[in-house]
Amino acid sequence: MKALLIGEYRQGKLLDSTFELFGFAAQLGGETAFLLVGDETRLPACDGPLYLAEAAECGEYNPDLHKQLILQAVARENPDFIVFVHSSYGWDLAPRVAARLKAAQVSEVIGLTDGGFEVGCCNAKMRRTVKPSTARAVLTIQAGAFPARQPNGTPRIQRLAATGNGGLEFVGYEPAEAKDVDLTRAEVIVSAGRGVGKKENVPVIAALARALGGELGASRPVVDAGWIEHSHQVGTTGQTVSPRLYVACGISGAIQHLAGMKKSDFIVAINKDKDAPIGEIADVLVVADVMQFVPALTARLQR
Amino acid sequence: MKILVCIKQVPDMESRFKANSQGVWFEETDLAFRMNEYDEYAVEQAVQLKEQLGDAPEVTVLSIGPDRVVEAIKKALAMGCDRGVHVQDPAAATRDPWQIASIIASHAGDKGYDLILTGMQSQDRGSAQVGVTVAEELGYACATTLVGFAFSDGTVTAKRELEGGIKGVVRLRTPALVTCQLGLNVPRYPTLPNIMKAKKKEIQTIAVAELLKEEPLATTVSFHPPARKGGGIVLEGDVGVLVDQLLGILKDKTAVLR
Ligand SMILES: Cc1cc2nc3c(=O)[nH]c(=O)nc-3n(C[C@H](O)[C@H](O)[C@H](O)COP(=O)(O)OP(=O)(O)OC[C@H]3O[C@@H](n4cnc5c(N)ncnc54)[C@H](O)[C@@H]3O)c2cc1C
Ligand SMILES: Nc1ncnc2c1ncn2[C@@H]1O[C@H](COP(=O)(O)O)[C@@H](O)[C@H]1O
Numbered sequence: 001m002k003a004l005l006i007g008e009y010r011q012g013k014l015l016d017s018t019f020e021l022f023g024f025a026a027q028l029g030g031e032t033a034f035l036l037v038g039d040e041t042r043l044p045a046c047d048g049p050l051y052l053a054e055a056a057e058c059g060e061y062n063p064d065l066h067k068q069l070i071l072q073a074v075a076r077e078n079p080d081f082i083v084f085v086h087s088s089y090g091w092d093l094a095p096r097v098a099a100r101l102k103a104a105q106v107s108e109v110i111g112l113t114d115g116g117f118e119v120g121c122c123n124a125k126m127r128r129t130v131k132p133s134t135a136r137a138v139l140t141i142q143a144g145a146f147p148a149r150q151p152n153g154t155p156r157i158q159r160l161a162a163t164g165n166g167g168l169e170f171v172g173y174e175p176a177e178a179k180d181v182d183l184t185r186a187e188v189i190v191s192a193g194r195g196v197g198k199k200e201n202v203p204v205i206a207a208l209a210r211a212l213g214g215e216l217g218a219s220r221p222v223v224d225a226g227w228i229e230h231s232h233q234v235g236t237t238g239q240t241v242s243p244r245l246y247v248a249c250g251i252s253g254a255i256q257h258l259a260g261m262k263k264s265d266f267i268v269a270i271n272k273d274k275d276a277p278i279g280e281i282a283d284v285l286v287v288a289d290v291m292q293f294v295p296a297l298t299a300r301l302q303r
Numbered sequence: 304m305k306i307l308v309c310i311k312q313v314p315d316m317e318s319r320f321k322a323n324s325q326g327v328w329f330e331e332t333d334l335a336f337r338m339n340e341y342d343e344y345a346v347e348q349a350v351q352l353k354e355q356l357g358d359a360p361e362v363t364v365l366s367i368g369p370d371r372v373v374e375a376i377k378k379a380l381a382m383g384c385d386r387g388v389h390v391q392d393p394a395a396a397t398r399d400p401w402q403i404a405s406i407i408a409s410h411a412g413d414k415g416y417d418l419i420l421t422g423m424q425s426q427d428r429g430s431a432q433v434g435v436t437v438a439e440e441l442g443y444a445c446a447t448t449l450v451g452f453a454f455s456d457g458t459v460t461a462k463r464e465l466e467g468g469i470k471g472v473v474r475l476r477t478p479a480l481v482t483c484q485l486g487l488n489v490p491r492y493p494t495l496p497n498i499m500k501a502k503k504k505e506i507q508t509i510a511v512a513e514l515l516k517e518e519p520l521a522t523t524v525s526f527h528p529p530a531r532k533g534g535g536i537v538l539e540g541d542v543g544v545l546v547d548q549l550l551g552i553l554k555d556k557t558a559v560l561r
Contacts (some may be wrong), residue, residue, distance in 0.1 A: 088465045092447040095435035104520035107430045123316040129525040167444030167476040176468030224486045237468045245559045266557045287539040296546050
């Protein structure tokens, strides 16, 4: 069995998530080959063939061209699996490669079961086991699902080149919004999710944060709706926090939110849905309506 | 200008899911269905573009599924799309993303759409494949996870959301396909007059057999709840009692309550 692992490179750096591909490959077993559109000074120390194209020539984001480079490596290696991280790079590129190869794609793999791949579905509340029917399959792995592994070997570098852009032109990056609240230093964070219902209810959550001597956090939809400022957002596109106590109010527990808060020492979730995926990582799940429970809790703390 | 929006009808995600009798997908009875959240951003963006261009573009909304999906199509029409296409497929839930994409591509193949909008992913299946695969099949330029969209002179300037809050700005020549994501816009609520107007809009029904030519490339062999890692305490019952229980646990297990 052979896997072709597709690394990720952005703003002149090899992304750490790339090493999760090696962690996944170790569980999968068999040989590996690696491909990166990047630069020679930042390569993983992996054994086996390492296909390299220069980001300076091929662009960091130029999906049509990167697809062609991957297809070249596939033709030479004949891998059983082509593996990406399920990220803004991987979910964009993987289906293009799969379509050209007419290969099955399994997205956001979180585990291996005999002959199949475990994936989340229904907003992470349920799981599916999926089996590719094609000899070759394209996989994307969920960020954080497999341990990062630093390989220790000597790659055989093979240079790749291609030209073109498939009607898409990369203009540039826009930096993340500046943070005016530093949640990373808070000891207690009480976050509001869509389950708080409306903007007018946000002060109720803020009052609990104050009563616990902590800061107010937020899930993404609450920020997008303009109920709370972006600087309070927790998650992959917000801040990564690890307070002593994290209280999630009306938050379902999507992977992108969990990625930002799962390292908290103690997690309390308040959710009316007993099956909400946040229950999987919460130390305590309080099954209740936030707007009934939170004011009652705040009132007790203030007594 | 011709625009296509692809929407999926999915269950309300706060529902309780049970496996169906084959054990490979959820049992549909007792579930309430609605438009996939990400697809609402796609519909809204298409309608905003239509408004921007002085009503000139024709916006078609397409959904593949059993008869219930007509409700989602009607909602999109009430939001401002012009006409609906219902690809009638009682077995849509058993199709893999490759088949769904190929149905859309075979519909779109000879229609000359300048722009196709899809959601970034479906909330139930969540493969994040259908849009990109359609673009690949049609040879359209494609960008995913849009949080910004501008259109002028046949060019889309799109803002893609990347990890850590950074954004990537790209320009696409039409014909193009974009996949839409939360943060792109705020989908409107259909007003009563628009709901009434939508009743007069045409919804064309096409049997799936006319468009589906592909076999699935992957099979779901099991649908099940996640294995509970356990450890977590679940508290249920009267709110007053819950408050006492939680405070007791916090005093015991954390140092935040002095
Ligand atoms: C590229 C990308 C990046 C993302 N980045 C982030 C990020 O940085 N941070 C982030 O948070 N999300 C992010 N998301 C979005 C993420 O996928 C989820 O959509 C989001 O986290 C869901 O927010 P939520 O839990 O508040 O809302 P929902 O998923 O809608 O959950 C609401 C919850 O509230 C509960 N509820 C409803 N009413 C009540 C009530 N009265 N009382 C108690 N409970 C109630 C429901 O049972 C449900 O569990 C990102 C998504 C993508 C695709
Ligand atoms: N049955 C369907 N009918 C119409 N569009 C669909 C269907 N399934 C998926 N899509 C579109 O493809 C996107 C991605 O879906 P998925 O690949 O399942 O995550 C969705 O957001 C929809 O825009």
